[in-house]
Amino acid sequence: xxxxxxxxxxxxxxxxxxxxxxxxxxxxxxxxxxxxxxxxxxxxxxxxxxxxxxxxxxxxxxxxxxxxxxxxxxxxxxxxxxxxxxxxxxxxxxxxxxxxxxxxxxxxxxxxxxxxxxxxxxxxxxxxxxxxxxxxxxxxxxxxxxxxxxxxxxxxxxxxxxxxxxxxxxxxxxxxxxxxxxxxxxxxxxxxxxxxxxxxxxxxxxxxxxxxxxxxxxxxxxxxxxxxxxxxxxxxxxxxxxxxxxxxxxxxxxxxxxxxxxxxxxxxxxxxxxxxxxxxxxxxxxxxxxxxxxxxxxxxxxxxxxxxxxxxxxxxxxxxxxxxxxxxxxxxxxxxxxxxxxxxxxxxxxx
Amino acid sequence: xxxxxxxxxxxxxxxxxxxxxxxxxxxxxxxxxxxxxxxxxxxxxxxxxxxxxxxxxxxxxxxxxxxxxxxxxxxxxxxxxxxxxxxxxxxxxxxxxxxxxxxxxxxxxxxxxxxxxxxxxxxxxxxxxxxxxxxxxxxxxxxxxxxxxxxxxxxxxxxxxxxxxxxxxxxxxxxxxxxxxxxxxxxxxxxxxxxxxxxxxxxxxxxxxxxxxxxxxxxxxxxxxxxxxxxxxxxxxxxxxxxxxxxxxxxxxxxxxxxxxxxxxxxxxxxxxxxxxxxxxxxxxxxxxxxxxxxxxxxxxxxxxxxxxxxxxxxxxxxxxxxxxxxxxxxxxxxxxxxxxxxxxxxxxxx
Numbered sequence: 097x098x099x100x101x102x103x104x105x106x107x108x109x110x111x112x113x114x115x116x117x118x119x120x121x122x123x124x125x126x127x128x129x130x131x132x133x134x135x136x137x138x139x140x141x142x143x144x145x146x147x148x149x150x151x152x153x154x155x156x157x158x159x160x161x162x163x164x165x166x167x168x169x170x171x172x173x174x175x176x177x178x179x180x181x182x183x184x185x186x187x188x189x190x191x192x193x194x195x196x197x198x199x200x201x202x203x204x205x206x207x208x209x210x211x212x213x214x215x216x217x218x219x220x221x222x223x224x225x226x227x228x229x230x231x232x233x234x235x236x237x238x239x240x241x242x243x244x245x246x247x248x249x250x251x252x253x254x255x256x257x258x259x260x261x262x263x264x265x266x267x268x269x270x271x272x273x274x275x276x277x278x279x280x281x282x283x284x285x286x287x288x289x290x291x292x293x294x295x296x297x298x299x300x301x302x303x304x305x306x307x308x309x310x311x312x313x314x315x316x317x318x319x320x321x322x323x324x325x326x327x328x329x330x331x332x333x334x335x336x337x338x339x340x341x342x343x344x345x346x347x348x349x350x351x352x353x354x355x356x357x358x359x360x361x362x363x364x365x366x367x368x369x370x371x372x373x374x375x376x377x378x379x380x381x382x383x384x385x386x387x388x389x390x391x392x393x394x395x396x397x398x399x400x401x402x403x404x405x406x407x408x409x410x411x412x413x414x415x416x417x418x419x420x421x422x423x424x425x426x427x428x429x430x431x432x433x434x435x436x437x438x439x440x441x442x443x444x445x446x447x
Numbered sequence: 448x449x450x451x452x453x454x455x456x457x458x459x460x461x462x463x464x465x466x467x468x469x470x471x472x473x474x475x476x477x478x479x480x481x482x483x484x485x486x487x488x489x490x491x492x493x494x495x496x497x498x499x500x501x502x503x504x505x506x507x508x509x510x511x512x513x514x515x516x517x518x519x520x521x522x523x524x525x526x527x528x529x530x531x532x533x534x535x536x537x538x539x540x541x542x543x544x545x546x547x548x549x550x551x552x553x554x555x556x557x558x559x560x561x562x563x564x565x566x567x568x569x570x571x572x573x574x575x576x577x578x579x580x581x582x583x584x585x586x587x588x589x590x591x592x593x594x595x596x597x598x599x600x601x602x603x604x605x606x607x608x609x610x611x612x613x614x615x616x617x618x619x620x621x622x623x624x625x626x627x628x629x630x631x632x633x634x635x636x637x638x639x640x641x642x643x644x645x646x647x648x649x650x651x652x653x654x655x656x657x658x659x660x661x662x663x664x665x666x667x668x669x670x671x672x673x674x675x676x677x678x679x680x681x682x683x684x685x686x687x688x689x690x691x692x693x694x695x696x697x698x699x700x701x702x703x704x705x706x707x708x709x710x711x712x713x714x715x716x717x718x719x720x721x722x723x724x725x726x727x728x729x730x731x732x733x734x735x736x737x738x739x740x741x742x743x744x745x746x747x748x749x750x751x752x753x754x755x756x757x758x759x760x761x762x763x764x765x766x767x768x769x770x771x772x773x774x775x776x777x778x779x780x781x782x783x784x785x786x787x788x789x790x791x792x793x794x795x796x797x798x
Contacts, residue, residue: 157727335722354725367718371686374705374734376508381732383725 099130105206107172119424141213144184150238151439177205230406239438240412248276250389260285268333270297272438321345340368354383413437450481456557458523470775492564495535501589502790528556581757590789591763599627601740611636619684621648623789672696691719705734764788
């Protein structure tokens with residue numbers, strides 16, 4: 097068989113601090129490479145055809161100087177492909193644990209085909225052969241059944257200490273993390289206040305069962321939280337002014353789950369001025385990175401969530417782009433919030 | 448016996464937001480009242496002669512409009528005396544649990560003599576008959592053996608999760624809270640970095656055994672913390688820019704114990720812009736109000752700390768003012784940090 101195209105998306109230049117990445121400049125689609133699927137050496141590993149990539153807000157943080165301050169994720173390497181959570185189909189395998197036709201969930205470079213020379217080279221905390229017996233679409237395994245859903249599930253179980261009748265405020269509630277949190281909170285018997293950035297998103301979040309949903313671009317968050325009588329739990333995906341409003345609205349002994357601060361990723365961060373509430377209200381603020389909770393909650397997650405998604409008990413909204421050419425714009429859209437649901441890039445539907 | 452003077456210190460007006468209280472205006476010394484110690488009705492309670500008052504930073508927060516936002520302490524009442532932790536001598540008693548000659552620790556109005564009509568009127572979480580068998584001065588029972596020492600002791604035991612070899616950064620380390628934290632941390636085998644606001648205070652903190660002590664007015668906190676390799680625990684008494692520096696210097700999974708934010712009490716608060724560290728470093732931030740920890744730690748505290756103070760194992764520095772006339776200036780001094788050690792007002796040494 098003749099070599100075929102193996103297109104990639106490269107990390108080409110570092111965006112200036114407090115700016116959005118630029119497709120064509122920061123990230124570049126490159127189709128100059130080819131691969132021969134029958135003869136490419138596997139070195140005891142396996143060959144994967146990528147089906148779908150997850151596009152996540154945290155990726156912006158990896159587009160930085162290698163020398164810049166430590167973060168929970170290493171920086172992307174200039175000139176190399178971006179990488180993220182993906183589902184792929186095993187095309188060939190020399191490894192006993194992985195066979196042709198398996199679908200795998202893993203951390204893959206942004207290219208159409210990847211040789212994983214040895215399963216030791218893939219992160220064991222993420223890598224998983226998907227049985228997919230529930231009949232959920234593959235794209236869901238990079239969203240509500242993947243890292244985003246795990247983030248919601250693990251973080252909620254570890255830090256919410258939720259009691260029925262309490263009130264939680266969830267930001268970015270139409271996203272795959274926030275939307276899942278909304279549903280977990282309702283299942284736990286809480287009152288859910290949720291915000292999103294468009295009327296369409298608001299309608300979706302209402303369909304998830306949230307009690308109070310508002311468009312934060314039209315209604316003032318502080319006003320809504322005050323009118324609703326304050327909050328016991330805050331699920332933070334945004335930081336900045338909204339975090340400040342949540343601090344004002346917090347009840348004594350409220351829990352703040354710090355999951356993301358999208359407001360600080362592409363612009364000058366705003367520092368909330370009312371942190372004295374942390375003391376006077378005896379707040380508990382926990383930041384977390386989901387991978388450190390995998391060992392504790394992962395098996396429970398895969399047992400619980402995919403069946404709930406299959407049955408419709410847990411809903412999600414997905415925003416698909418098609419082809420690796422669309423990755424650059426897809427990355428920008430989750431930074432700007434113009435996506436409508438979990439952003440994924442379908443690399444091929446020919447599976 | 449003829450009536451004698453019963454001087455008081457009244458809360459006379461609310462200081463403007465972000466300004467210091469003004470002696471003679473915000474707080475007014477008033478010696479117009481008298482009391483007849485032999486005939487004043489006790490209504491089944493007891494009569495206390497105040498010996499010493501504690502002067503604490505948190506008092507500024509009580510000097511506010513009754514309508515202003517909730518806090519952990521109710522506002523002072525305009526026209527009425529201020530109130531705070533004190534040690535007094537029981538002069539007369541009609542109550543079976545309290546006898547003449549007892550020394551009590553409690554929450555008293557700022558006046559020379561007070562009738563406590565019934566012990567039910569005094570806060571049972573604070574009120575205590577002091578046996579004082581250790582021979583520690585009465586003033587110590589409003590400082591290192593009182594609320595300030597409890598704050599350090601209870602907060603450290605509840606939130607530090609200290610492991611030998613870790614590094615803690617303590618601010619306001621010459622104060623009664625910070626100074627006690629320094630000594631508890633050293634006893635637990637930690638490296639202690641400590642800051643204070645004068646060279647004299649620095650010398651005192653060095654005498655407590657801290658490993659690295661600096662004058663934050665002369666040395667940049669961020670630079671010192673970076674040079675020392677970062678921190679695992681931050682004991683925050685100041686907030687603002689110093690909190691921001693501590694967030695930059697925090698190791699993964701560091702614990703932040705939020706005890707006070709003196710920088711935010713009398714000026715426009717500064718909002719740290721680097722709160723994304725909370726997520727990427729998985730920080731645990733706990734604010735606390737000591738009285739809610741009393742039930743858990745109080746007996747342990749009175750068993751452990753006064754003997755350690757008596758033996759010199761726990762040291763403290765005290766800054767005394769004399770007479771209720773000095774209360775206004777004493778309050779300002781702990782807001783500005785011009786006090787040298789735990790601020791107390793000795794009402795009388797005639798005990």
